[in-house]
Amino acid sequence: MVTPGDPGDTDPVHDQRGAGELLREWRLRRGLSQLELSVRAGVSSRHVSFVETGRTVPSSTMVLRLSDQLNIPLRERNRLLIAAGHAPAYRQHSLDDPELAAAHTALRRIVDGHMPYPALAVDHKWNMLFANSAAEVFFDGVDPELLSPPINMMRVGLHPKGFANRLRNLDRVRAFLLPRLARQAAQTGDADLTDLYRELAAFGEPGPVRIDTADIALPIELEHRGTVLRLFNTITTFGAAFDVTLDDIAVEAYFPADPGTASHLRALAESG
Structure with a gap:
């Protein structure tokens, strides 16, 4: 670890x-x-x-x-x-600032364009900025306290009152995410990420878990309304960012790993 x-x-x-x-x-x-x-x-x-x-x-x-x-x-x-006694070189605006209107619109299009599959934008502390409606599959049954802004997706995923109790492969997810969060905290020196890691690790560090080297991404097996959804995700960051806020943002896009999951998510989108 x-x-x-x-x-x-x-x-x-x-x-x-x-x-x-x-x-x-x-x-x-x-x-x-x-x-x-x-x-x-x-x-x-x-x-x-x-x-x-x-x-x-x-x-x-x-x-x-x-x-x-x-x-x-x-x-x-x-x-x-x-x-060093110099002026900052990079601007920092709120995502709602008119200066970032075009970038904000582009991010929204990326997230909304991923429908009927879940997608959301997070900041560098894993706080959710916005999500498409398909991402609601993650929030069913989550304790309202964890859904008070800012919604931290690491906490929602690994906290016992989050959707951890609906994960069929919780040990595998924990074995993937906790070391990743620890590395991020160590590499960035961010005290909030260090605190978040310690909080989530206190719920139990994962034991030995076999990772399939054929997997190109972490598989997630999530129960939702009697169906087990099998998903994998990708994370997109923006290397050409010109603003501190944009440099911090990542988009998590989830994809169905089997036809049944794809059908379930399409049906949810069609039902509104």
């Missing part, structure tokens, strides 16, 4: 660390040496060392160059720039 790293548990609002220390943390999180990062970024390892120790204040261009090589999320790049 991968365990989230404690260094990332600092509240960003009160984090007073310098840019060098933050960059060093990201480098270590990515498993790179100073030499490896310097080669990738096209600078000397001496310069990387001076930046990390605070002997050199990196320019905004250098912060962004190193961030590119470390695959740092846009919101964290802004944080690094501020720590």
Whole structure:
């Protein structure tokens, strides 16, 4: 089991660390040496060392160059720039902001266009932003407390009061999602994701589960109104995002894994 790293548990609002220390943390999180990062970024390892120790204040261009090589999320790049004394480089708007109207419309079309199969958009903390009507199959019987905004899809899926009690293959789903959440928390340093992992892991870590290497995605077996739905999903992110909010968004699209599931979902859509 991968365990989230404690260094990332600092509240960003009160984090007073310098840019060098933050960059060093990201480098270590990515498993790179100073030499490896310097080669990738096209600078000397001496310069990387001076930046990390605070002997050199990196320019905004250098912060962004190193961030590119470390695959740092846009919101964290802004944080690094501020720590180095520079202005943020990336905008951040609410998804309802007129500036993101075109992107919001496109996301809605992707999600709604997946009907009659479930699809939903989530942010980087797995909070649901919106979903199509087919996604209601996940929310039947879920405790209303878990459906109070923001609806966290990891929590809804793995919490005993969520749809975990309708999963025929809960152990397999848990064995797939918990390590994934742990890795995400460790790789991003997000304290909220670390807390979410610890909360959900407390309900029981999975035992050994055989994973079929022929599966291209996690299969989900979900009971719904007397029928066992067999689904698999894909996750789409947007690598050309120009705004922090868009960089954080992913679309989860679910597909039927057998004809019976497809028929059930089509019937639900036709019945309204």
